[in-house]
Amino acid sequence: MSTQSPRSPRVAQKAGPHAAQGPKGSRRRGRWILLLIVLICGAPIVLSYFTYYVIKPKGGTTSYGALIEPQRPIPDALMAMGADGHEVPLASLRGRWLMVSVDSGACGEACATKLYFMRQVRATQGPERERIVTVWLRTDDASVPAKIKGAYADTRMLRVDPGAVAAWLPATDATKDTDHVYLIDPNGNLMMRFPANADPSKIKQDVTKLLKWSRIG
Structure with missing residues (x-):
């Protein structure tokens, strides 16, 4: 007669995905977070140059100079x-x-x-x-x-x-x-x-x- 608990297979199934992430998954998340911070900090500079040098808005928003x-x-x-x-x-x-x-x-x-x-x-x-x-x-x-x-x-x-x-x-x-x-x-x-x-x-x-x-x- 087996003494294994009927709940043990479910526990094993849940543990699998979490175990697969490990340190490698943490490093990947860290890189994404760092990239997001860089994009947020650099966005105002990029936006200002994009607005004035690329979009060149027409009508009432055209620059005077x-x-x-x-x-x-x-x-x-x-x-x-x-x-x-x-x-x-x-x-x-x-x-x-x-x-x-x-x-x-x-x-x-x-x-x-x-x-x-x-x-x-x-x-x-x-x-x-x-x-x-x-x-x-x-x-x-x-x-x-x-x-x-x-x-x-x-x-x-x-x-x-x-x-x-x-x-x-x-x-x-x-x-x-x-x-x-x-x-x-x-x-x-x-x-x-x-x-x-x-x-x-x-x-x-x-x-x-x-x-x-x-x-x-």
């Missing part, structure tokens, strides 16, 4: 001189969003207007404004007016070679680089050119969208 294609990274050889007289690579500013204006150091009315617009667009971003640096690239040795220095103390004022800058920053057939405000992403890629005599409220809309969808910088 002209997208620069292909991307133009800050040239490694482009040097900039600060108020202290020391030269640094302009590419050293990578890491935050840059709003860039180009003008003579004398800074006439059009120059002052662009500096004002950049300052205001940055200020309207609230806590996100710390992700933006306003940059004025001066193309000559003309003295900067004291009122400009005082009003835009937070703007980086850097002396650059005008030919090198003009070769990097694209204008239109009817404009020059000094007519525009440019936007550079935290990776150092020239991303957008705003029109001459731009509407600051529309610049603000583009910048706000970019900061919302991108977590870089």
